Amino acid sequence: MFKIDALPDVPRWAVLAAHTVPLVTVPSGLWRIAQVAGLPVAAQGVCYLPLLAWAPLLAATTVVYYRRRTTVL
Incomplete structure (x- = not known):
């Protein structure tokens, strides 16, 4: 399995979704x-x-962004 570099608090599914976007747009x-x-x-x-x-x-990216911005530290 390959290692994905991301910030510590970012969920794995959000990182994978962010890496999938370029792969989806290449055929286009x-x-x-x-x-x-x-x-x-x-x-x-x-x-x-x-x-x-x-x-x-x-939608996934928006939800993660909203949660990250509204979380009180």
């Missing part, structure tokens, strides 16, 4: 570059999976 960037370059890509009506992952990741 590659698809857009292929479109601009004129390369043939999948059909235009295909469901776009990275778009579906944004809402849960954003």
